[in-house]
Amino acid sequence: THVGAFLRTGSLAARLRQAAASWYIGFFQLPRVPELAWRAGVAGRAIARRERVPRPATRDGLNGLDLYRANISGVRGDGRTDVPTQVLAPTRDRYVTPALAASAAEFVPGLRFREVAGGHWLPRERPDVVARCVREHISASPPLPTRESPTSDARVGHPRTRWTGKVVLVTGAASGIGRAVAEGFAQRGARIVAVDRNPTEAPGEGGRAFQVDVTDVAAMEALADEVCAEIGVPDVVVNNAGIAVSGPFLAHSVQDWQDIVDVNLMGVVHGCRIFAARMRDRGEGGHLVNVASAAAFTPTTFLPAYCTTKSAVLMLSECLRAELAPDDIGVTALCPGFLPTGIAASARFVGVDDPAERQRSTDRLLKRRPYPLRKVAAAVITAVERNRPVQLVTVESRAAYAVSKLAPGVLRRIARTPVPNL
Ligand SMILES: NC(=O)c1ccc[n+]([C@@H]2O[C@H](COP(=O)([O-])OP(=O)(O)OC[C@H]3O[C@@H](n4cnc5c(N)ncnc54)[C@H](O)[C@@H]3O)[C@@H](O)[C@H]2O)c1
Structure with a gap:
């Protein structure tokens, strides 16, 4: 019934993908041949080799054939149920596409649908994750919904948007890009950890705000413990x-370097390390967005330490993206150009006669940039949805990225041009 509904309502591409993945169901309908394949050991060996799992027992295989045949031919009723139901949809399942798994929502009010990193043999691959999802489903609080009392917890229930009820943590959320990104996710229904x-506030519903310095490893660990346990x-x-x-390299003190590396690089390292480990243990995938900058690939004489930390963040993101891909954890490096935020107002200006005046003038200049920060938030959300490795924001960032790849000498020449007032 459920497959029938999917075939009626799913998009053509989704149906074709599922049809290609379901070839074996036709094979199972043949008389005697599938039984023979199991008894001769061919089916068990083929599954073990293809799926990299221990060889299934022949008895299980034969029972499975009976089950498939009964499911295909013997369904009675309209397939609906009020029994609280959870579907775990492995993201790398070769036989059941997530679209098919999600279509069960039509038959179950408040279906709990969870994508889980793994393949078709998830119960063997990650029994810990399956057991935890079952435990959470059984003891879900508030009680699982019925037709009479639909849930208000968006994690339980058919997702209204991809982001409804998802938990999004943003550091530096009190101002500028961080605040805009938090608001963008909140508008799409996510719960924000700001x-x-x-001091800051979490936009939207069901979020929490924390006053934590990202350079403080112990505080970041405690933050992660509290967020993971309570939200x-x-x-x-x-x-x-x-x-x-900002200022020439030779005007930077050791402390200047230490301070900027601590926040811009080590702050990102702590966030990635502490949260990626928890995402991986949970087994349901996730995404890290590391805010780098167009400065990551644009050499300058006035932001040497800043450019260096941002370049490191870009490379860290690339390395991590490769490492975390098997766990369905995506990584994006965000590379904006100039944006009207508070960054200049809190920047340190070195090697100038009047740092306070330089700070004010740079702040005024930056804030004149007519670029709505909600566009940055939209770009971040799209980058996560499409799992982009690098997300460029603003025209100068796109141009500099292209030139850095195609003609880096041009950027080197531009870097030598004196820039007044920065
Ligand atoms: N504004 C731009 O032109 C621009 C361009 C490219 C990249 N970026 C990057 O975007 C990010 C956000 O900056 P913004 O422009 O929105 O500036 P902003 O100053 O408006 O916001 C930065 C926020 O980070 C917080 N913060 C700073 N150090 C912290 C720490 N140690 N622990 C916790 N919070 C801390 C600040 O309190 C502030 O709320 C930065 O990484 C910046 O380098 C900015």
């Missing part, structure tokens, strides 16, 4: 908190 060293493992972590030091 983190900043300054849930974040589905997305945006490592955005950052500062700037």
